[in-house]
Amino acid sequence: MIPHRRITTKNSMGWSSNTLNELSEMFVDFCKPGHTVLDIGAAMGVASLPALAAGAIVHANDASAEHLKQLATLVPEESKQRLILHPGRFPKDLKLPPDSIDAVHASNVFHFLTGRQLELGALLLHRILRPQGRLFVIAATPYMAPFSSFIPEFESSQSQWPGWIENTRRVSQHRLLDQLPKSILLLDDRVLRRVFADTGFIVEKCWMFRRRDLPQSIHWDGRENVALIAHKA
Numbered sequence: 001m002i003p004h005r006r007i008t009t010k011n012s013m014g015w016s017s018n019t020l021n022e023l024s025e026m027f028v029d030f031c032k033p034g035h036t037v038l039d040i041g042a043a044m045g046v047a048s049l050p051a052l053a054a055g056a057i058v059h060a061n062d063a064s065a066e067h068l069k070q071l072a073t074l075v076p077e078e079s080k081q082r083l084i085l086h087p088g089r090f091p092k093d094l095k096l097p098p099d100s101i102d103a104v105h106a107s108n109v110f111h112f113l114t115g116r117q118l119e120l121g122a123l124l125l126h127r128i129l130r131p132q133g134r135l136f137v138i139a140a141t142p143y144m145a146p147f148s149s150f151i152p153e154f155e156s157s158q159s160q161w162p163g164w165i166e167n168t169r170r171v172s173q174h175r176l177l178d179q180l181p182k183s184i185l186l187l188d189d190r191v192l193r194r195v196f197a198d199t200g201f202i203v204e205k206c207w208m209f210r211r212r213d214l215p216q217s218i219h220w221d222g223r224e225n226v227a228l229i230a231h232k233a
């Protein structure tokens with residue numbers, strides 16, 4: 001087994017990894033030769049590279065063109081023509097035809113959107129997925145050590161986006177926050193399920209858990225991540 005290693009992003013958007021988390025592994029297992037898939041927030045290719053190795057055509061999107069440039073250098077010659085790079089911010093910069101994608105993977109990126117961007121993103125994904133196309137999402141919840149003082153506010157909030165924190169320094173001085181943007185949209189199973197169900201997705205499973213590559217310093221109560229698997233009818 002490859003030892004887990006964190007890879008810092010070049011734009012203070014957290015870190016990526018050299019090994020797949022549980023949800024990313026499910027996405028890669030879904031990828032088959034002839035499938036066309038989209039990896040949102042692909043970073044240096046932790047999931048895009050195994051998806052290519054599985055034979056899929058991979059559209060890799062990331063807000064950092066530098067991340068994607070690095071990803072391109074890691075692709076074996078024989079897979080190069082199956083990788084299409086989409087530098088730019090999801091959802092506003094991503095252009096793909098309707099009904100063209102078999103599976104979408106978004107690992108540790110949706111908490112960097114606003115609520116409105118997430119809603120628009122869900123609509124875009126519903127449009128570009130083929131019928132029966134699958135969606136694999138994993139994101140951060142408030143149930144992480146750096147956000148523990150925010151949990152009571154989150155749980156009692158009546159807001160549509162209870163996990164929106166305009167300035168994370170208001171709730172925590174944890175050193176991890178130096179590696180994140182100032183604002184964050186923490187999600188849970190209730191909010192994530194609502195966004196995708198309201199967009200017309202059939203939500204197969206939505207649950208909170210602790211992903212295996214999460215650093216120990218931010219462990220809280222076993223609900224540190226939220227994952228969703230859904231499909232377009």
Ligand SMILES: C[S@@+](CC[C@H](N)C(=O)[O-])C[C@H]1O[C@@H](n2cnc3c(N)ncnc32)[C@H](O)[C@@H]1O
Pocket residue numbers: 009011013014015016017040041042043044046061062063064067088089090091106107108109112113
């Ligand atoms: C925490 S890293 C996760 C990378 C990888 N998916 C993983 O699971 O390890 C987040 C990545 O999402 C990208 N990102 C952040 N906001 C984005 C957006 N709105 N559109 C596209 N990419 C974005 C960042 O540049 C960064 O590469």
